[in-house]
Amino acid sequence: MMQPSASRATRTSPEALPGTSGDQVAVFPYLVFMEFLAALLISILLLVWALAVDAPLLPEANPGKTENPAKAPWYFVGLQELLVYFDPWIAGVAIPTLIILALMAIPYLDTNRTATGRYTSTERRLEIGHFLFGFALWWVLIAIGQFLRGPNWEFYWPWEDWRIPQSAAEGLWSFPWWLGLPALAAYVAAGVVLPRRRWPWLYAGLGRGRYLIVMTLVLLLYGVPIKMLLRLLLGVKYVLATPWFNV
Amino acid sequence: MASSRISDAVARVIPRLRQLVAAGRSSQLYRSIFRHEWMDSARNRALEVTSNVFLHLHPISIPRHALKVRYTFCLGGLTFFLFLVETVTGVLLMFYYRPTPEHAYVDMKTLEHAVRFGFTLRNLHRWGAHLMVVLVMLHMLRVFLTGSYRPPREFNWVLGVTLLVLTLLLSFTGYLLPWDQLAFWAVTVGTNMAAATPFIGAEGPFHSFFGATATNDVRFLLLGDMRVGPNALLRFYVMHCVALPLVAGILMTAHFWRVRKDGGISRPL
Numbered sequence: 001m002m003q004p005s006a007s008r009a010t011r012t013s014p015e016a017l018p019g020t021s022g023d024q025v026a027v028f029p030y031l032v033f034m035e036f037l038a039a040l041l042i043s044i045l046l047l048v049w050a051l052a053v054d055a056p057l058l059p060e061a062n063p064g065k066t067e068n069p070a071k072a073p074w075y076f077v078g079l080q081e082l083l084v085y086f087d088p089w090i091a092g093v094a095i096p097t098l099i100i101l102a103l104m105a106i107p108y109l110d111t112n113r114t115a116t117g118r119y120t121s122t123e124r125r126l127e128i129g130h131f132l133f134g135f136a137l138w139w140v141l142i143a144i145g146q147f148l149r150g151p152n153w154e155f156y157w158p159w160e161d162w163r164i165p166q167s168a169a170e171g172l173w174s175f176p177w178w179l180g181l182p183a184l185a186a187y188v189a190a191g192v193v194l195p196r197r198r199w200p201w202l203y204a205g206l207g208r209g210r211y212l213i214v215m216t217l218v219l220l221l222y223g224v225p226i227k228m229l230l231r232l233l234l235g236v237k238y239v240l241a242t243p244w245f246n247v
Numbered sequence: 248m249a250s251s252r253i254s255d256a257v258a259r260v261i262p263r264l265r266q267l268v269a270a271g272r273s274s275q276l277y278r279s280i281f282r283h284e285w286m287d288s289a290r291n292r293a294l295e296v297t298s299n300v301f302l303h304l305h306p307i308s309i310p311r312h313a314l315k316v317r318y319t320f321c322l323g324g325l326t327f328f329l330f331l332v333e334t335v336t337g338v339l340l341m342f343y344y345r346p347t348p349e350h351a352y353v354d355m356k357t358l359e360h361a362v363r364f365g366f367t368l369r370n371l372h373r374w375g376a377h378l379m380v381v382l383v384m385l386h387m388l389r390v391f392l393t394g395s396y397r398p399p400r401e402f403n404w405v406l407g408v409t410l411l412v413l414t415l416l417l418s419f420t421g422y423l424l425p426w427d428q429l430a431f432w433a434v435t436v437g438t439n440m441a442a443a444t445p446f447i448g449a450e451g452p453f454h455s456f457f458g459a460t461a462t463n464d465v466r467f468l469l470l471g472d473m474r475v476g477p478n479a480l481l482r483f484y485v486m487h488c489v490a491l492p493l494v495a496g497i498l499m500t501a502h503f504w505r506v507r508k509d510g511g512i513s514r515p516l
Contacts, residue, residue, distance in 0.1 A: 104408045
């Protein structure tokens with residue numbers, strides 16, 4: 001016989017059980033059981049994966065025989081992919097350092113207090129939008145570097161043969177300083193001034209110091225794909241070339 | 248009838264078993280290990296947590312919403328669990344591995360061909376590491392999307408970002424140890440980036456400012472040499488097996504402790 005649902009609820013719902021009152025539930029067994037279950041499921045997943053797929057082991061390390069392409073571990077391949085568009089000190093040092101520092105700074109820059117402690121698709125649109133853009137860019141760069149780069153880091157679709165060389169010849173050019181310097185200045189100025197006009201509450205909420213830091217970081221974030229597009233569409237090597245460093 | 252004889256025997260044995268179990272639970276041995284009674288009561292549920300060193304980082308009770316799997320997806324806890332998996336499989340791998348260019352690759356081949364389930368052990372360690380990197384990134388995404396880094400949890404987010412970096416460094420230092428072509432050239436590519444560091448890298452901008460050269464720059468510090476070789480293998484091994492796990496362990500302690508001190512997992516205000 002089916003039990004009436006009301007009595008079933010009173011028998012199995014946590015309210016009727018020891019250690020549970022109002023909104024509070026006992027950690028043992030409820031949380032501990034879930035932790036155990038999660039650990040068990042991931043153990044099964046990992047064990048099946050480890051039994052089914054062998055980790056790669058290539059021939060012994062040979063300093064005299066360069067792998068082509070030589071790829072970094074997949075989580076750093078996104079940075080390696082950026083080497084196409086930036087000098088090594090930017091792609092390999094400045095960008096990762098800025099990512100780490102910017103991530104650490106997030107709690108001190110975000111003055112918004114709406115939608116704390118829950119998922120939202122209608123509030124915090126700017127924060128979530130920028131963050132997801134950066135997060136997605138990180139994975140897209142990894143995917144390109146990992147799956148679409150062949151010998152000499154040339155671009156190959158998955159169905160293209162790596163033995164056929166890609167035409168590496170590109171007519172690359174750099175902005176002369178009288179174009180590059182104003183272009184960078186205009187980018188920074190527009191990025192600092194326009195959002196304040198468009199979203200006055202943003203500036204009011206953040207205050208001047210936070211606003212300037214946030215806009216700098218946002219401009220740096222979008223500077224990466226902008227530089228990539230300049231290179232891909234117009235063949236621009238550097239926006240600003242100086243005797244000491246190039247951007 | 249055979250069946251009635253069996254049921255008679257069962258009927259005699261079960262009460263005896265019950266007595267035995269009850270005696271066991273009131274024995275000195277049981278009470279010395281578990282500092283609470285067996286009975287399911289609110290008091291004993293609390294004591295399960297507070298009298299167990301592995302569980303006592305938990306509070307006794309939590310808000311009901313904290314049990315919602317679709318809020319946390321258990322990502323932080325699973326990352327920690329994979330750290331434990333990596334520790335156990337890593338210690339086992341250390342029995343079969345010597346961090347010198349003469350031995351490292353041969354030891355990998357021995358593990359593959361002469362150790363029962365040796366390659367499964369290695370696969371668990373390798374795929375577990377990849378999984379851990381993915382989970383720690385998703386954990387960060389979850390914490391961001393729910394705004395859980397906000398006061399009073401700002402500094403715990405900073406600790407979390409540090410742990411993300413440590414996870415990547417742990418994975419990267421382990422990448423060299425198989426000493427195959429994949430490992431060698433991946434780490435060559437990775438550490439060449441270090442030489443491009445401004446001021447302290449031999450090939451970076453302003454490298455002459457402090458007089459950085461190939462024999463004293465930051466890449467030399469990482470590799471103990473100008474290129475990946477025996478010193479780099481030893482350095483990466485020690486970092487991978489000792490230094491980085493210690494630092495990660497200390498920071499994880501602080502990270503988990505602060506989750507509690509900052510009021511448990513975040514909730515709608």
